[in-house]
Amino acid sequence: MATVGRMAGVSQVTVSRALSHPSKVSPDTLRRIQDAIRATGFVPNALAGALASRKSNLIAALVPSFTNIVYSSLLHGFSEIMRENGYQIMLSETGHDSEREQTLIETHLGRRPDGVLLTGVHHSPGARRMLIGSGIPVVEVWDISESPIDCCIGFSHPGTGLAAAEFAVEAGYRRAATVTAADARACRRRDAFAARFRELTGNDVLTMDYAAGTATLQHGRAALTDLVDHQGFMDGVVFCSSDQYAHGLLTEAAARGLNVPGQIAVIGFGDQDFAAHTYPPMTTVRVDRGALGEAAAGALLQRFAKDQDARSVIDVGFELIRRGSA
Numbered sequence: 001m002a003t004v005g006r007m008a009g010v011s012q013v014t015v016s017r018a019l020s021h022p023s024k025v026s027p028d029t030l031r032r033i034q035d036a037i038r039a040t041g042f043v044p045n046a047l048a049g050a051l052a053s054r055k056s057n058l059i060a061a062l063v064p065s066f067t068n069i070v071y072s073s074l075l076h077g078f079s080e081i082m083r084e085n086g087y088q089i090m091l092s093e094t095g096h097d098s099e100r101e102q103t104l105i106e107t108h109l110g111r112r113p114d115g116v117l118l119t120g121v122h123h124s125p126g127a128r129r130m131l132i133g134s135g136i137p138v139v140e141v142w143d144i145s146e147s148p149i150d151c152c153i154g155f156s157h158p159g160t161g162l163a164a165a166e167f168a169v170e171a172g173y174r175r176a177a178t179v180t181a182a183d184a185r186a187c188r189r190r191d192a193f194a195a196r197f198r199e200l201t202g203n204d205v206l207t208m209d210y211a212a213g214t215a216t217l218q219h220g221r222a223a224l225t226d227l228v229d230h231q232g233f234m235d236g237v238v239f240c241s242s243d244q245y246a247h248g249l250l251t252e253a254a255a256r257g258l259n260v261p262g263q264i265a266v267i268g269f270g271d272q273d274f275a276a277h278t279y280p281p282m283t284t285v286r287v288d289r290g291a292l293g294e295a296a297a298g299a300l301l302q303r304f305a306k307d308q309d310a311r312s313v314i315d316v317g318f319e320l321i322r323r324g325s326a
Contacts, residue, residue: 007036059087060108061117064096070270077293096183102127109134115300121145121152122184137303139296144315151299153314157185160285161192163320164267168237169200175236177206179223179245181215186241193239220248237326243268243275250278265326280324287318
């Protein structure tokens with residue numbers, strides 16, 4: 001800063017003022033300082049500025065997976081709005097592991113972010129204590145709860161399972177199976193589907209679970225192989241916890257020459273970009289991920305502005321999209 005001041009012909013104090021409050025220096029002085037900064041390649045110390053202002057302009061964001069388009073598309077809308085408002089995102093991957101999430105929360109809070117974006121509403125007791133104790137805004141997305149840490153924005157996961165089961169029964173299916181990734185939200189969808197299908201038909205639902213992680217087309221193909229070859233499953237509907245699994249089932253059904261939806265019907269979850277273009281087009285549950293991310297950004301900005309009308313629970317809802325696979 002001293003070097004920049006000498007080059008611009010001003011004091012170090014004026015350089016500091018131009019960096020923190022540019023409106024308080026004249027346009028000509030600000031231009032000279034900016035020219036000197038570009039010439040030297042000087043990068044202001046944001047940590048020092050944060051200590052002085054008690055504002056870091058950083059947002060900590062924790063998601064289960066970087067590669068899952070469900071979370072990446074949600075983050076896109078969120079980060080665009082936050083950047084437009086002068087904030088940068090610190091992003092970490094939790095991998096559906098509550099202990100790992102707690103460790104990452106502690107690490108991020110040590111960087112003194114202005115706000116936190118979390119996935120889901122179920123966290124370890126230690127994580128909740130740290131977040132509540134931090135006193136900063138926290139937005140939990142992709143789920144809803146009547147007792148969020150601060151604010152939650154999402155939809156009812158059990159509600160999607162109920163809707164899928166009721167749709168399946170109305171369509172005439174009396175046999176059903178589920179293919180599920182073993183994360184908590186997917187399991188709530190599975191359990192709600194199975195309970196409602198059993199209630200409406202009197203028939204139990206076959207369940208196939210995979211370890212938590214990224215759902216793959218390969219696992220979907222393997223699931224249908226197991227259902228048909230080892231479980232004797234046929235003439236029924238399969239509710240999948242993701243469109244990737246559903247795509248795998250459709251691929252394996254085509255390879256076996258099975259009629260979809262005549263012999264095997266498939267319902268996915270997520271309505272990803274490819275879902276309308278599978279063969280046949282995929283029946284699935286749609287959640288507007290972009291709108292969810294934008295709502296999360298809006299909720300944080302409301303809290304930064306101390307908006308008294310800011311809501312603590314926002315339900316963005318979901319829609320069952322009926323196509324050719326069921």
